[in-house]
Amino acid sequence: MPQHRSTIDDVLSLCKRRGFAYPSGEIYGGTGAWDYGPLGVALKEAIQRQWWRAMVQLREDVVGLDSSVVLPAAVWRASGHVDAYTAPVLECERCHDVAAVPELRQAAGEEGLRLDAIPCRACGAMGSWVEASPVTRLVSTRLGAGAAGGEAHYLRPELAQGAFLNFANVVTTSRRRLPFGIAQAGKAFRNELSPGAFPFRTHEFERLELAYFVEPGAAAGWHDYWVEQRREWYVRLGVDPARLRRTERPADDLAHFATRGTTLEYHYGDPEAEWGELERIADRSDDDLARHSHASGADLRYYDQRTGERYIPHVVEPVAGLTRAFMAFLVDAYAEDEAPTTRGGVEQRVVLRLHPLLAPVKVAVLPLSRHADLSPLAADLADRLRRHWMVETDDAQAIGRRYRRQDEIGTPYCVTVDFHTIGDRSVTVRDRDTMRQERVGLDALEGYLAERLVGC
Numbered sequence: 001m002p003q004h005r006s007t008i009d010d011v012l013s014l015c016k017r018r019g020f021a022y023p024s025g026e027i028y029g030g031t032g033a034w035d036y037g038p039l040g041v042a043l044k045e046a047i048q049r050q051w052w053r054a055m056v057q058l059r060e061d062v063v064g065l066d067s068s069v070v071l072p073a074a075v076w077r078a079s080g081h082v083d084a085y086t087a088p089v090l091e092c093e094r095c096h097d098v099a100a101v102p103e104l105r106q107a108a109g110e111e112g113l114r115l116d117a118i119p120c121r122a123c124g125a126m127g128s129w130v131e132a133s134p135v136t137r138l139v140s141t142r143l144g145a146g147a148a149g150g151e152a153h154y155l156r157p158e159l160a161q162g163a164f165l166n167f168a169n170v171v172t173t174s175r176r177r178l179p180f181g182i183a184q185a186g187k188a189f190r191n192e193l194s195p196g197a198f199p200f201r202t203h204e205f206e207r208l209e210l211a212y213f214v215e216p217g218a219a220a221g222w223h224d225y226w227v228e229q230r231r232e233w234y235v236r237l238g239v240d241p242a243r244l245r246r247t248e249r250p251a252d253d254l255a256h257f258a259t260r261g262t263t264l265e266y267h268y269g270d271p272e273a274e275w276g277e278l279e280r281i282a283d284r285s286d287d288d289l290a291r292h293s294h295a296s297g298a299d300l301r302y303y304d305q306r307t308g309e310r311y312i313p314h315v316v317e318p319v320a321g322l323t324r325a326f327m328a329f330l331v332d333a334y335a336e337d338e339a340p341t342t343r344g345g346v347e348q349r350v351v352l353r354l355h356p357l358l359a360p361v362k363v364a365v366l367p368l369s370r371h372a373d374l375s376p377l378a379a380d381l382a383d384r385l386r387r388h389w390m391v392e393t394d395d396a397q398a399i400g401r402r403y404r405r406q407d408e409i410g411t412p413y414c415v416t417v418d419f420h421t422i423g424d425r426s427v428t429v430r431d432r433d434t435m436r437q438e439r440v441g442l443d444a445l446e447g448y449l450a451e452r453l454v455g456c
């Protein structure tokens with residue numbers, strides 16, 4: 001069967017067409033951000049659920065946390081973000097417009113030019129770039145009613161600081177011994193000077209973070225362990241291993257808190273970004289806990305009962321971008337092939353071969369027609385199945401069209417209620433990938449689907 005590998009454009013057009021994601025504030029001309037629609041929110045929730053299952057539920061050594069999004073400036077001063085979490089910029093001497101260095105480098109790189117040969121985009125001056133103070137990547141707000149309009153706070157650019165602030169609470173209340181981890185999923189906010197195409201670089205995005213605390217000296221081994229665990233997680237959920245690779249981050253590309261970084265990249269296949277970062281695993285040494293200990297005066301050392309020593313643990317931190325994973329799973333699942341028509345011919349179809357665990361809708365119930373005998377049967381059946389899975393019903397247009405609509409959103413099984421159903425209490429179950437159809441008794445249907453949708 002001819003297979004077609006997607007481009008991000010194919011997937012983006014599917015996202016808009018079927019309600020996975022919409023450009024945010026489109027009625028006001030768009031904001032550059034994107035919102036997740038009914039199917040997108042279900043896919044995102046499924047990815048996050050699988051991450052939580054693998055990282056928390058199935059592990060003895062990891063616990064969950066949900067920490068604050070907004071924290072006072074003192075926390076971010078202590079963590080080093082206020083001083084170091086910045087982006088380099090150059091300023092045009094003539095009009096004082098400011099441009100991000102990576103953006104200028106990209107423009108220069110493409111043309112093979114030096115930075116001073118890149119004109120100012122605001123006034124067009126050449127050779128006018130001079131160094132300027134770096135711009136913070138933190139998003140700030142003020143809370144309260146102080147003289148200066150309240151006290152400065154920052155929206156978290158990462159969730160990890162919440163894990164560090166709660167380190168002692170978790171050790172005490174859940175009686176954890178090293179090594180152990182604190183997992184969090186949630187939104188982060190960054191002042192991105194060069195926001196990119198959805199969903200790669202947006203000001204607001206979702207992260208799946210694990211802060212894994214280990215004995216000093218044990219970080220290297222755990223680093224490799226987590227790189228492998230995370231790679232396997234994507235593969236188990238259906239990502240083509242040939243489209244995943246790991247790279248080491250050069251020392252000059254490490255965040256201020258990191259001593260080592262490995263990147264897991266996905267081959268998105270986009271001409272502009274063939275390989276794109278999906279996730280990174282960083283070693284953060286004992287730096288964060290040491291900083292917070294110092295700034296707050298709290299003793300954040302861990303008491304090792306085996307050796308009787310007190311020390312600050314080191315942190316190995318795998319962090320996935322949920323929104324980038326969202327796109328990788330879609331790109332990987334997207335295919336165009338041919339499907340048989342009811343008239344004996346073939347037609348092109350778009351199919352999302354999503355792992356059933358990730359498919360937004362697990363089962364579609366389709367009455368063959370809007371006949372008064374079929375509609376209530378299908379509605380009852382859908383209600384029964386809804387107790388277990390996300391179910392959609394659809395009775396508009398020919399059955400072939402409806403299969404196409406379900407293929408396109410990745411629904412693994414379509415159940416068709418037809419006139420034989422009334423007499424022999426059986427339905428046709430169609431498999432999305434093989435397109436094979438099987439007759440299944442109504443009484444056996446839940447068991448049949450449960451066998452194929454394990455864990456969904």
Ligand SMILES: Nc1ncnc2c1ncn2[C@@H]1O[C@H](COP(=O)(O)OP(=O)(O)OP(=O)(O)O)[C@@H](O)[C@H]1O
Pocket residue numbers: 158190192199200201202203204205206207255277278279280319320321322323324
């Ligand atoms: N602005 C963003 N929009 C969407 N996802 C992001 C964004 N920034 C980071 N991510 C995701 O979070 C993961 C961890 O990011 P991390 O905290 O290491 O940032 P980073 O890669 O150092 O950011 P930068 O590239 O801006 O320096 C990335 O692998 C990516 O999946």
